[in-house]
Amino acid sequence: MTTWPEGFLWGTGASSTQSEGAAPASDWYDWERAGHAPISGDGNGFATRYAEDFAILAELGLPHHRISIEWARVEPEQGRHDAAAVAHYRAVLQAALDAGIEPWVCLHHFSLPRWFAELGGFLVAANRTEHWACHVDWVAETFGDLVRGWQPVNETNYYPFAAYLGRGWPPGHDSYDECATVSQQLQLATAEAAVRLKQTGAPVSSIFGLTGFEALDDDPRTLSLASFLTDLHWEAGLGLYRDGVLRVPGRDPIERPDLAGSFDLIGFSFYTTMGIAEGAMVAYPADAPRSPLGYGIDADGLGRVLDRLHATVPGAPILVAEYGLGTDDDAQRAAYLERGLEVVQEALAKGIDVRGLFHWTATDNYEWLHGYDVSFGLMDRDRNVRPSAEVLRRAARS
Template identity: 70%
Template sequence: MAKEAWMQWPDGFIWGTGASSTQSEGAAPASDWWKWERAGHAPISGEGNRFSSRFVQDFDLLSKLGLKHHRLSIEWARIEPEQGVYDARAIALYRSILQAARDAGIIPWACLHHFTLPYWFADLGGFLVTKNRTEVWRRHVDFIAETFGDLVGGWQPVNETNYYALAAYRGGGWPPGQNDRDACAVVSEAIHLATAEAAVRLRQTGAPVASIFGLSAMVAQDDEPATLSRIAHIRKTHWDPGVGLLRDGILRVPGRPPIERPDLAGCFDLFGFSYYAAMGVRSGQIVMHPPDAEVSPLGYGIWADGLGIILDELHAALPHTPILIAEYGIGTSDDDLRSRYLTRGLAVTREAIARGIDVRGFFHWTAVDNYEWLHGFDVPFGIIDCDRKVQTSAGVLQRAAQSGMVCEEKTK
C-alpha cells in the first residue's frame, strides 16, 4: 500500500502548468500550422479546448489547486496576421488573459514561439534566413516586451529550442515538412540564437527568463563503441548547443562552424527543460528504456526516474545555474497512470533537491486536455478534462503544492 510522506520543498518553489496557443485556442488562420492542417498533414485543431472563452474558469480552477504559475504562448500569427499589421482585438484578448491570471492570483509566464509561425514569416524563409532572425524576430520580441511586459511574470521565449529544427526540417512532420540535413543545421543554429537573443531582451522587463529544451535521459544498454558513439552524437546535437551557449557564450551546432557570442553567456535566469521519456541505446540503435517499461499511448517507455538522470547531468554541466522543470507529464486517458507517474516524478524531483541540486520549480504539462499536434485530441495530457472536470491526478499536484505531501509509491 502506498504511504504518503511529508516532503519539505524550498521556499518560493514554483508550482505551475503549461499550455500553448495552438493547442488550447486552435490554430490561428494566419499561421503555418493552420495551412498545414488544411493540407491534410495534421488533424484540425478547431477551437482547441476553448481556452479563449474559458480562461477565467481555468485560472480559477488552477488557483484553487494551489498551482500559482501558468505558462501560455502569445500567438504571433494572431497579433500580427500580416507583416506590420497588428490585430488590436487579439492584443486586447491576450492582455485580458494575462490580467485574468493575475486577478486569480496566478503568475503568467509567456512563450513567444511554440512551434508555429505566421505564414508570412514562414513564406519569407522563416529561420533559414538570417535577416528574419536579426530584424523581423527581434522586432517581434521588442513588441511583445513592450506590449505585455507589464503583465507577464516570467518568460520562456521559445518552446523546445533544440527540437523545432528536427521537427520542421528533418522529417518530423512539422511545417514546412522538409528533410534536409543542411537546412536543419542552419535552422538549429538560428533558433538557438533567436532564443538566447530574446532572453537578453526579455530580461530587461525585470521578469525571470527560462529556457525550454526538450531533453531525454540517455542510457547505454551496452558498452559497444557504436552505442557510445551514438550517445555522443545525440548529446552534441540535442544537449551541447544550448548548454554551451549559456555556459560559455559559444554555440556549437553539428554541421556549422562555432559561433562566439559572449554577450549571450548567462542569458537565462533558469535552465528549463521538458521531460517525457528516456532513450536507450543498444548496439548503436535507439531502443526503449527500460527494456521492460510500460509503453505510453505515444509509443515511448514510461520511466519517471529518467528525470533524475537529467537533473544530475544538468547540475554537473551547469553547477551554478538554477534548474526549472518546464514540462513533465504523460499523454494517456488512464488518469490513475498519470497520478502514479506524477507522484514518482515529484519524488524524483525532491530527491534531486536533497542531493543539492537547485531545482526552482515544476510545471506540469498540461492544465486542461488539449490538441496534441499530429495526434489531434486522442492523447490527453491534462489534470483537467475539456469539460473542466478536475481529475484525480490534479490532487497529486495540489497536495504537493499546498501541504508538501508526496506519495512514496514507486512506478517504473
C-alpha cells in the same frame, strides 16, 4: 510530511495552438488544411474559458501558468498588428492576475506566422535579427506590464529536429543541413530574446527538451548516434549559456560571449529517456510500460536529466518547465507524478538547485500530429478535474 523550498514555483504550461487552435494566419493552420495533421479547431476552448481555467488552477494551488502569445494572431500580416488579438491576450493575462495566477509567456511554441515561414523562417539569419528581434521587443512593450515570467521559445532544440529532419512538422523537410542551420539560428534567437526580455524585470527561463540518451551496446553506430544526439540536443544550447559559444554538430562554433548566462533559470521539459541499440533509438527501459505516444514511462529518467544538467551547467537554477504524462489511465498519471516529485526531492537533497515544476498540461488539448487522442491534462476538456491533480495540490500546499 514532505516540505518544499520556500518560493518553489508550482505551475502548468500550455500553448496557443494546442489550447486555442491553429491561428488562420499560421503555417500550422496550412499544414492541417493540407492533410498533414488533424484539424485543431478551437483547441480546448481556452480562448473563451480562460477565466474558468485560472480559477480551477488557483484552487489547486498551482499559481503559475505559461501561455503562448501566438505570433500569427497578433501579427497576421508582416508589419500589421491585430488590435483585437492584442486586446484578447491582454484580457487573458489580466484575468490570470485577477485569479491569483502569475502568467508566464512563450513567444514561439512550434507554429509561425505564414508570412514569416514564407520568408524562410529561421533558415534565414536576417529573419532572426530583423523580424524576430522586432517581434520580441514589441511583445515586451505591449504585454510586459502584465507578464510575470518569460519562457521565450518552447523546446528550442526540438523544433529544428521536428520540422527539418523528417519528423512530419511544417515545412516537412528532411535535411540535416537545414536542421543544423535552424538549430543555430533558433538557439541564438532564444538566447537573444532572453537578454531582451530580461529588461522587463521579469525572470526568463529556457525550455530545452532534454531527453536522456542511453547507449545500450558498444556498437560504433550506437556510440556515434548517442554522441551526435547529445551534442545536438544538450550541448548546443547549454554550451551557449555556459560558455558563450554555440556548437552545433557539423558546423563551425559561433562565439557569442554576450549570450553567456542569458537565462535566469535553465528550464527544460522531460517526457522520456531514449535507448540506443545497434545504431537506432529504442524505447527505454525495455520493460517500462509504453505511453500512447510510444515512449517508455519512466519517472526516474527525470532524475538522470537533473543530475546531468547539474553537471553540465553547475550552479545554474533549474526549472522543470514541463513534466507530465499523456494517458487515459489517471491512476498511472498519479503514480508518475508521485514518483516525479520524489525524484525532485532527491535532487534537492543532493544540492541541485531546482526552483519549480510546471505540469504539462492544465487541460487536455491538441497534441499536434496526434490530434485529441492523447490526454495530458489535470482536467478534461469539459473541465472535470482528475483525481491525479490531488497529487500536485497536496505537494503545493505542503
